[in-house]
Amino acid sequence: MHFKARSSVALADATLQANLRKFQSTGFTALRAKAVAEFGPELFEALRGEGAAIRDRSLAHLDAWLERFEAEAVRRGATVLFAETRAEACELLIDICRRHGVRKAIKSKSMLSEEAGVNEALAANGITPIETDLGEYILQLAGEPPSHIIAPALHKSKEEVAVLFEAHHHAPRKDDIPRMTREAREVLREHFLSADLGISGGNFLIAETGSGVIVTNEGNGRMVTTLPRVHVCITGIEKVLPTLEDFSTLLRLLTRSATGQSISNYVSLFTGPRGRQDRDGPEHMVFILVDAGRTSLVGGDMQEMLRCIRCGACMNHCPVYRAVGGHSYGWVYPGPMGAVLTPSYMGLANALDLPHAATLCGACSVACPVKIPLPELLRKLREKQVDRGLRPRSERAAIRLWSWTARRPRLYALATAIAVRLLRILGGRDGMISMLPFGGEWTRGRFFPAPKSGRTFRSLYASRPKPARNRGQTTVFSSKQQ
Amino acid sequence: MRVGLFVTCLVDLMRPSIGFAALKLLENAGYEVTVPAMQTCCGQPGWNSGDREAARALAERLIAQFEECRYVVVPSGSCAGMIRAHFPEVFEDEPAMLAKARGLVARTYELTEFLTRMAKRASVSASFDGTVTYHDSCSGLREIGVKVQPRQLLAKVAGLKLVEMEECETCCGFGGTFSIKYGEISSAMAEKKCANIEATGAQAVVLGDLGCMLNIEGRLRRRGDVKTRVLHVAEVLAGTTEG
Ligand code: SF4
Numbered sequence: 162m163h164f165k166a167r168s169s170v171a172l173a174d175a176t177l178q179a180n181l182r183k184f185q186s187t188g189f190t191a192l193r194a195k196a197v198a199e200f201g202p203e204l205f206e207a208l209r210g211e212g213a214a215i216r217d218r219s220l221a222h223l224d225a226w227l228e229r230f231e232a233e234a235v236r237r238g239a240t241v242l243f244a245e246t247r248a249e250a251c252e253l254l255i256d257i258c259r260r261h262g263v264r265k266a267i268k269s270k271s272m273l274s275e276e277a278g279v280n281e282a283l284a285a286n287g288i289t290p291i292e293t294d295l296g297e298y299i300l301q302l303a304g305e306p307p308s309h310i311i312a313p314a315l316h317k318s319k320e321e322v323a324v325l326f327e328a329h330h331h332a333p334r335k336d337d338i339p340r341m342t343r344e345a346r347e348v349l350r351e352h353f354l355s356a357d358l359g360i361s362g363g364n365f366l367i368a369e370t371g372s373g374v375i376v377t378n379e380g381n382g383r384m385v386t387t388l389p390r391v392h393v394c395i396t397g398i399e400k401v402l403p404t405l406e407d408f409s410t411l412l413r414l415l416t417r418s419a420t421g422q423s424i425s426n427y428v429s430l431f432t433g434p435r436g437r438q439d440r441d442g443p444e445h446m447v448f449i450l451v452d453a454g455r456t457s458l459v460g461g462d463m464q465e466m467l468r469c470i471r472c473g474a475c476m477n478h479c480p481v482y483r484a485v486g487g488h489s490y491g492w493v494y495p496g497p498m499g500a501v502l503t504p505s506y507m508g509l510a511n512a513l514d515l516p517h518a519a520t521l522c523g524a525c526s527v528a529c530p531v532k533i534p535l536p537e538l539l540r541k542l543r544e545k546q547v548d549r550g551l552r553p554r555s556e557r558a559a560i561r562l563w564s565w566t567a568r569r570p571r572l573y574a575l576a577t578a579i580a581v582r583l584l585r586i587l588g589g590r591d592g593m594i595s596m597l598p599f600g601g602e603w604t605r606g607r608f609f610p611a612p613k614s615g616r617t618f619r620s621l622y623a624s625r626p627k628p629a630r631n632r633g634q635t636t637v638f639s640s641k642q643q
Numbered sequence: 644m645r646v647g648l649f650v651t652c653l654v655d656l657m658r659p660s661i662g663f664a665a666l667k668l669l670e671n672a673g674y675e676v677t678v679p680a681m682q683t684c685c686g687q688p689g690w691n692s693g694d695r696e697a698a699r700a701l702a703e704r705l706i707a708q709f710e711e712c713r714y715v716v717v718p719s720g721s722c723a724g725m726i727r728a729h730f731p732e733v734f735e736d737e738p739a740m741l742a743k744a745r746g747l748v749a750r751t752y753e754l755t756e757f758l759t760r761m762a763k764r765a766s767v768s769a770s771f772d773g774t775v776t777y778h779d780s781c782s783g784l785r786e787i788g789v790k791v792q793p794r795q796l797l798a799k800v801a802g803l804k805l806v807e808m809e810e811c812e813t814c815c816g817f818g819g820t821f822s823i824k825y826g827e828i829s830s831a832m833a834e835k836k837c838a839n840i841e842a843t844g845a846q847a848v849v850l851g852d853l854g855c856m857l858n859i860e861g862r863l864r865r866r867g868d869v870k871t872r873v874l875h876v877a878e879v880l881a882g883t884t885e886g
Binding site: 165168169172480481484485517518519520521522523524526527540541542543544545546547548552556557560561563564567568570573577580581591593595600601602603604605606607608609610612613614616617618619621622625 | 650652654655656657658659660662663678680681682683684686688689690691692693694695697698700701704781782785786812813814816817818819820821822823824825826827828829830831832833834835856857858860861862864865869
């Protein structure tokens with residue numbers, strides 16, 4: 162994965178940049194801020210603390226809560242399957258499709274199905290997957306991966322979508338969003354009614370009731386989970402929560418952090434298949450709970466990442482994400498959470514640049530509803546890279562040299578005095594260096610301001626006239642040390 | 644009372660005048676200021692690059708350098724943040740050093756934080772004729788909560804008018820080694836910051852960190868803005884912006 166090359170393309174893509182700017186100005190951060198202000202900033206802080214504590218409690222006894230979940234779900238007539246890998250998850254799903262003679266599957270949004278490549282697996286087995294979340298539907302037509310975990314098609318403009326719809330719907334081009342949405346809805350309605358299987362994700366799993374939950378703003382999730390004969394909820398094992406009470410706390414956090422809503426348009430809990438008294442619902446309800454690297458984080462120094470409730474706030478607030486968009490991150494999870502998850506799940510060596518693709522500014526972690534210390538986790542990943550010898554030798558050497566010199570003040574004083582003088586000369590009359598030796602990346606888009614004085618503070622301080630009152634009391638740089 | 648000034652490596656190299664401004668502010672507030680001669684760097688570059696050992700060695704030195712000081716004042720939010728938020732992590736497995744690190748944490752202040760908290764009565768005698776906008780540096784803001792302090796102090800500068808820019812809390816794109824690893828992204832972020840600064844019409848952007856200072860100034864000049872000044876809050880407060 163090459164974050165740098167991808168981000169370079171993204172920065173040069175004028176349409177993408179315009180779409181990202183639009184996302185930023187009309188975007189989720191302002192809505193979140195408003196929602197937090199309305200809720201009361203202090204109360205919201207306390208809620209974040211509670212959210213983090215709930216997630217930690219769930220993760221501390223993950224196995225026990227999963228067992229409880231399984232028992233309760235089975236008691237209510239659902240089937241619970243566990244998949245250790247993404248491939249296994251796909252196999253289980255295909256198996257279900259075969260057993261029930263499924264030809265067409267409708268899907269609501271599921272990040273895990275993105276992770277596992279469910280659509281590709283279905284298609285390879287002759288089953289047509291249809292995305293029904295509007296954003297995901299657009300991307301399915303475009304053949305692109307999502308670039309944001311809750312607004313998957315934010316990198317696309319209205320005009321791009323209009324062109325796409327015109328080509329795929331074989332209908333005259335519409336240019337306003339309500340008419341485009343209506344058209345998509347009409348196309349999708351056919352699929353809703355003719356599909357044999359509904360695949361949903363799961364925002365949470367509730368152990369005490371054996372329910373799955375999806376939190377959405379489009380009605381598609383309801384249809385996916387109730388219309389077809391079979392409903393499969395596919396999600397990560399870490400999504401389990403002990404109680405409904407815990408869920409209500411996290412729901413408050415989730416919608417406010419994601420879109421600034423006090424609650425989403427739809428919150429659907431599904432508990433088992435259609436019962437005898439029920440007028441609708443699937444005949445079969447299956448949970449596929451996927452590990453795919455999650456348990457390897459439990460008990461380790463990345464465990465806090467498993468708290469994540471996939472709200473997207475970290476990327477909304479990330480200035481790097483906002484500059485380069487989600488596709489630069491190379492896998493399904495973008496932004497700060499992706500920069501932690503991708504190396505954690507795909508292997509440290511397979512995503513070397515991601516932990517470094519952040520300024521560690523901390524905007525993500527102060528927005529995260531479950532207080533994941535994302536910059537700290539990124540830094541720890543950097544440390545792991547160093548420990549395993551995965552950083553370029555030149556980089557290691559530079560840091561080492563700096564540290565070695567900085568431990569030898571006399572040498573340091575001499576070296577810095579020379580460097581400062583050289584930089585000062587390079588700066589010329591306007592004091593701006595346009596080509597920095599050994600720092601070409603810096604001067605790609607900026608000048609490097611040269612030192613204002615040709616001397617270091619320490620040398621100037623040593624030669625400053627000493628005020629009488631300080632003599633004898635103040636330790637000063639002695640000239641011998643220069 | 645003895646206050647140790649940790650000049651920081653970037654001030655030492657790039658802008659000595661900021662060190663002298665900080666010194667002047669502390670002395671004017673009535674403190675006896677020590678500038679330990681052997682100080683160099685807090686170890687942040689190593690820490691953020693994942694080189695714990697390199698960071699540890701420098702952190703240990705810094706702790707020793709300032710052992711005698713009642714307070715340690717730093718004219719940089721990110722170096723103060725390194726000490727306050729991260730030194731305990733650096734020494735998490737070494738009880739003896741951890742205790743020393745915690746001791747330093749309790750005595751360390753960012754400059755504006757120190758001036759507003761400890762030197763409350765000290766007056767600000769500087770003046771500045773014009774409008775400025777303030778850029779909140781990430782570490783200072785989010786690691787140690789520097790937000791109102793510089794603004795409170797700037798409000799006392801005669802003639803100075805502060806206008807806030809859009810997204811004053813958004814990172815300028817410096818990020819230490821990020822700026823030389825991802826120059827293009829870093830510059831794009833700096834560009835947004837510069838646009839927000841210019842939109843205020845302020846004569847100067849004031850800030851409290853050298854990294855942001857070099858980044859923002861470098862981008863402003865590169866995009867052809869030779870007018871907007873980039874000033875450290877210490878220089879404005881000490882009235883040494885012409886130096
Ligand atoms: S890391 Fe935090 S902010 Fe980011 S998606 Fe997960 S819960 Fe939301």
